[in-house]
Amino acid sequence: xxxxxxxxxxxxxxxxxxxxxxxxxxxxxxxxxxxxxxxxxxxxxxxxxxxxxxxxxxxxxxxxxxxxxxxxxxxxxxxxxxxxxxxxxxxxxxxxxxxxxxxxxxxxxxxxxxxxxxxxxxxxxxxxxxxxxxxxxxxxxxxxxxxxxxxxxxxxxxxxxxxxxxxxxxxxxxxxxxxxxxxxxxxxxxxxxxxxxxxxxxxxxxxxxxxxxxxxxxxxxxxxxxxxxxxxxxxx
Numbered sequence: 001x002x003x004x005x006x007x008x009x010x011x012x013x014x015x016x017x018x019x020x021x022x023x024x025x026x027x028x029x030x031x032x033x034x035x036x037x038x039x040x041x042x043x044x045x046x047x048x049x050x051x052x053x054x055x056x057x058x059x060x061x062x063x064x065x066x067x068x069x070x071x072x073x074x075x076x077x078x079x080x081x082x083x084x085x086x087x088x089x090x091x092x093x094x095x096x097x098x099x100x101x102x103x104x105x106x107x108x109x110x111x112x113x114x115x116x117x118x119x120x121x122x123x124x125x126x127x128x129x130x131x132x133x134x135x136x137x138x139x140x141x142x143x144x145x146x147x148x149x150x151x152x153x154x155x156x157x158x159x160x161x162x163x164x165x166x167x168x169x170x171x172x173x174x175x176x177x178x179x180x181x182x183x184x185x186x187x188x189x190x191x192x193x194x195x196x197x198x199x200x201x202x203x204x205x206x207x208x209x210x211x212x213x214x215x216x217x218x219x220x221x222x223x224x225x226x227x228x229x230x231x232x233x234x235x236x
Contacts, residue, residue: 097135173211
């Protein structure tokens with residue numbers, strides 16, 4: 001197969017797969033259900049065949065991929081409406097620990113050993129099973145841990161302390177480029193931003209690696225190409 005043709009076929013499948021995976025939904029790999037994971041693996045295998053074998057036409061390679069994508073979307077919508085179908089395809093969460101005690105029968109049923117459990121607990125910052133109120137093995141294999149009330153971190157609500165709204169900072173500059181949409185959302189202008197940068201000795205936005213504005217008006221600015229010792233954010 002000609003090199004140019006091989007490159008072209010590869011780029012076509014690359015673009016098609018990106019588009020199909022995009023419309024299949026915004027889920028992380030670790031959050032995929034068994035059905036979604038099987039479809040993803042099958043699509044990857046089917047895409048490799050026409051890229052490796054010149055005898056497989058683009059149509060022959062795309063038809064099974066499109067078929068699987070449509071099937072995945074249809075099943076996804078069906079599971080939204082049918083709980084029984086959702087349980088059949090994705091399973092149901094399993095309670096592994098309740099009230100600080102292991103539920104051995106459930107661990108045996110899902111074939112979840114003690115070593116895996118302790119690993120997951122340590123990753124959650126928990127070292128003692130007795131400190132756990134409930135631990136749930138989710139359908140994607142993640143372990144959700146709820147500590148007993150006396151072992152949970154203290155939050156302002158526990159002390160009846162009122163806190164101010166924080167929200168998410170708006171990124172105003174990324175790699176020297178001003179985000180005009182976020183600038184408008186923040187209610188500031190290019191002139192205001194230029195003046196704030198000038199106060200920090202920065203003459204151009206192209207010298208800025210990142211700049212963000214939080215909900216209380218503090219501007220975070222980091223220059224480009226600064227040594228680690230000098231790489232300190234200016235907060236106003």
